[in-house]
Amino acid sequence: MSVLKINGLTKQYGPITALNQLNLTIEAGNIYGLLGPNGSGKTTTLGIILGILSQTSGDFEWFGGKYGDKYRMRIGAILETPNFYPYLNAAKNLQIIQDIKHSYDDDIDGLLEKVNLAHRKKSKFRAYSLGMKQRLAIAATLIGDPDVVIFDEPTNGLDPEGIAEVRKILKKVADSGKTVIMASHLLDEVEKICSHVAIIKEGQLLATGPVGSILSNDITVEVSATDMDKLFKIVSDVSWIYDVKREKEMIEFQMDDNHTAQEINFMLYKENVILNHLVSRKRKLEEEFLEITNK
Template identity: 65%
Template sequence: MSVLKINNLHKNYGNIHALNGLNLEVEAGQVYGILGPNGSGKTTTLGIILGILEQTSGSFTWFDNKYGDNPRRRIGAILETPNFYPYLDAISNLKIVQRIKKSHNDDLDEILRKINLYERRESKFRTFSLGMKQRLAIGATLIGEPDVVIFDEPTNGLDPQGIAEVRTTLQDIADSGKTVIMASHILDEVEKICSHVAIIKKGNLLATGSVGSILSTDTTVEIGATDMNLLKNILSNISSIKSAIDRPGFIECSVANEDQFENIVKSCIDGGIVPTHIIKRKKRLEEEFLEITKETA
């Protein structure tokens, strides 16, 4: 089932083109990351699909219009810094959100357990760390049992512990079957949390698909030796190596699949080389992102 369809979306701010014909489709159950550097149009996209901003042209559809003109009752979202009453405790703040959303059947204790704040449910909001404040905001999006939850830079400004806590919370929400849409410029978070990704830059869609399909199947092999000239000669005769780049202390080779790793090592040993440095790694989203955005710079 299609949860969200974005068709040829444009947004102009005077002479600035924040979005240039954006087309996206999010399916139910996906954890969809909208990835791009600051100023790429991520927050603008979320603002439009939530009805906060008006597009210059183009259209979008929630749930194939299943809920008519009122899809927002099936959506929970955070777009800005969490805002709660600092002198109230966690449970009281969530009750206020309940009243605003006109939702009456939520199990607030269960929500607090899900975001790992149950033990602090009677603590005042002002005593919370940044990570705890962000998790409470995530909990507020779950009130009303939405089908879709939307987060804009959910780990922005957090320390490593806060990032890990929020990441775990988002993964738990995704595992519960909800559709998650997350905008971020932090590649590591998108790679760890999301099943699908759209890469945008300056309002243009550069790539979209499952994280697995965006990532290249190539394997990178770093290999170094005492005699670098002999190593280069050996590597130049291995047909499975697609590219070889000189790095300080080693040569970075790209091969079509990781099965070629043992062949490279064997060829070196047979040629009289004992590697002093050897690492095998799959290409990560960060490398792929840099290549995609560099090509369109």
């Protein structure tokens, strides 16, 4: 069952087209990564589907129209920055969200515990660090046990410790069976957490589908040897090896998955090149992303 259907969504800001005929369907239970460079239209898309921006044309429908204009009651979302009343403490801020969502059975203490903020429950929001604000925002998204959770750059601006903590919480949310839509730059994270991705650039959808279908079957290989010139010449001449790049102490190239690292090693050994480094790995989402967005 699809929870969200976006049809031909377009947003113009004067002469600038922030979103151009975007079509996207998100199925229930999917963990959807929304990827794109800065200014690609990710936040605009989320703003429109959350009802805070109006589209120039196109439409979208949440939950098959089941909840009418009250669909946001079934969604928990953070858009850009965590937004709370700075003079209220964590618990009081969450109570306001509870009121808006008409959800009075939530265990506020439990939610704060979940995001590791129970000890700062009585502190005013303005006294929180960015990481704590982000964690409080995540707690707020879980109020009312929503069917869909939306995170927009949840680790933006955080220090490494903050990123690690937020990652851990996001993983827990993603594992809870909810539909998650996450706009992020952290492709490594998206690759680990998300089941599906959509790649947007300049307001246009470039690719979408399960993570596995976006990632090509090609293999990236890194090699090095004492005689780097000879090594470079040999691999450059092999027909099934392509995209050979020579770096300072390493040569990196791509090959399809019909070939193996063992085959490379054997071929080079026969040519009297003894490798001192050989690593083969599947292509990362980051590499696919860069290739798709740079086309």
